[in-house]
Amino acid sequence: MSCNYIYPAKYDNIKIVIEKTFWFTKVINGDHVDLKDDPDYSGRVEYNCTKTFCSLKIFNVSQTDSKEYKFRIITNHPGGKYTGSTGVSLYVRDPQVKVNRLNNPIRIQLTCHTDCQLDPPVSYVWLEDGKANKESNNNLVLSSFNTTHRYQCAIRGHEDVPSPAVYAPQTIALSVTPSETVEGSKVTLTCSSDANPAANYTWYRGKVDKLLESNKNLTFDSIKSMDSGQYYCTAINKMGQNTSRVNVDVKYAPRSPSVSQSPSGDIVVGSSVTLTCSSDANPAANYTWYKEGEKAQKDSGEKFTITNIQNEHSGNYYCKVQNKIGHHNTSVSVTVVAGQPMSTITCRLALLILISMLVLITFRRTLKTMKKNTKLSDPVEMMEMRNAIEITE
Template sequence: AIIPCPNSDTIVLCDCVSVVLGQDGWSVTYTTQSICTLKGSTVDLFCSYTYPSGTVKTTLWFTEWGTGVEPEDLGQDPEYAGRLEYHGDKKKDCTLKITDLRERDSATYKFRLLTDQEGGKYSGSPGVTLSVTGLQVKVTGGHQDKTLTCSTTCTLTDNPTYIWYKNGQHRDESTSPQYKYSVSNDYDASYSCAVKGHEDLHSPAVCVQGQSCSRVTYTKRRICVLKGSTVDISCTYVGYYSTTSSFWFRSDTLTPEDLTTDPGYADRVKYPDKETRRNEGPFTLIITDLREEDSAKYRFTFKTNNFEWGHSFPGTTLSVTGLQVKVTPAAEGQKTLTCSTTCTLTDNPTYIWYKNGQRLDEPTSQQYSSNILVVLGHSADSYSCAVEHHEDLHSPAVCKYELNYYST
């Protein structure tokens, strides 16, 4: 059975027929061989393995393997930076989680392990074929009766329930990807679709009758930024008639409330694009001095004399995080420092490391642009981290006592 996690973007696959290939005590078991899931979602590649003897020294996932060389560990691929979580171990579990999926992540993923024994290398085939797709509304039919199809480039794995939105308002749910539409007077209406449990990964809105209709398109659906920084959340909108009002609101409020009138955002919110009685264009929300309690989903709405954009249409999810240095053992006498956040920062930032308050500035070493730094475990120095262009928002320092504490 395939069980979608409710209210989650994670696909969980379990109790499936496993594929086990192996010889002489080697085997890799993939819970499923093929997965089709949504762009922007998260997927777990469940996997287990056995080996005949020795100690596992290295585990890795890969998608390509050139002749005569070891395959590239996806954990070292910048394309997957901040998006891979290896949930396995060096005993029998090899589960891999990939977050914020992109269409170019579509590939066949295979697991490989290396032990300390001579010839102790093994890769599990055939692997897991992952297909990543977006949603798109396709319109077919005649002038009076049309069929709207929530289209994907592959058949979604979890037999989803489809959700339909008309003018940004929740309209219908069905296990069928098709929606029957009869022509009426709503010639200015737009339609979009989503999958239940993944509502923030909706399709673009389309006009069913002609090229002109009311619609809202969000520039980004998820943003993760630093506490204390400033964020721009933007969308573009088209109103069939001139608007009488337009504003951003938090989706967790009972009724839509303009953020510029919310006391919790006093002097921290502005709309640089605001113009009254305009019927299309960009509309940006700027929030300054961000706080962790600002983490929420933000939506845009506009009104005309006889129309209001629906409040159930998904918006942009903002996550606000601080920085924290976490310490874990590495090789003997060393510790790995990780500049940790509660979400994956947007736009793949460059990390900056400080030793005793002084910036480690060695551009020839890639480790100083990464969120990971390896140091001597018994160093008397202190370390902290920051993100480039936000140097004033650095983490608390980790001192020698904390490094020594983790040395056992």
């Protein structure tokens, strides 16, 4: 397409000089976008301008190029910017494939059509993955659903401009925004796939057993830790379907920690005690121990052991649980009591054993005496009985 233009040599006592000429289709914020700077035409346009003539050539034309194209000149005059009152309208037509899904059994019918006015008879060519198929009419029936092939049609004699290919959804791209998922934040899962016709999307939780959303995006306004897990997205069109999955790992600050003491209760001077701290967190938390009133860290790790404990070890100890999301503290009180010296315990134990032995010896002697006395008293009783009998006689 081309444009011819004229302009005055001089205007308002200013000699007119053409500073720029270009073609455009867009005006953004009042600025006319040169086609050479338009991403939609990058590397596809060429100007041929001489004096008051300028032509535009577009390469690799597609239906999306069906637009009105206008020409603009910019001069050195403050008000010397002009656009042609009418542009050039371009209509691009190419063959299109219509996809229809048949049932009983499931098959796919492809129909080739074009808006171009062609003289009959019209003959068609079908291409499978870029290679010509034997079919030559405008209908092609595929015996299977979810095919992995790409199909195009063309008007015979114009095989160099085939229709856009139709195909089932190809590799699915899944994304999680933001990439680091923190509990309480807004999180969006996005599913996209290269497919023609355009695919529809469905989201599932777990092993494709719970439908969550029939949309390209799955959004959590305030995600929770229980939302962690595998999410599946299925992309489907009339040519077939494809499924992919993404893992959602929700990060959260440490929960309120629990702390325990072993052994429990009061701790005797000279013995040992172990304090244990635990908390649920993602990522895993770090543990540090402090004693109330002291700035220096006492220990790190889930367990803190004090050996040969003394009275000065009494007091409140607290455990700080922290990950990059947040932190939490909890405390435990340790009470130290005085114990008995080992020498005293040994003496008391020896005295108890001695007393027990004396009691046992005394008991045995008493038992022997009782038995002996019983044996000596038997003859006396017999004599007394005999004397009683003689008197009676």
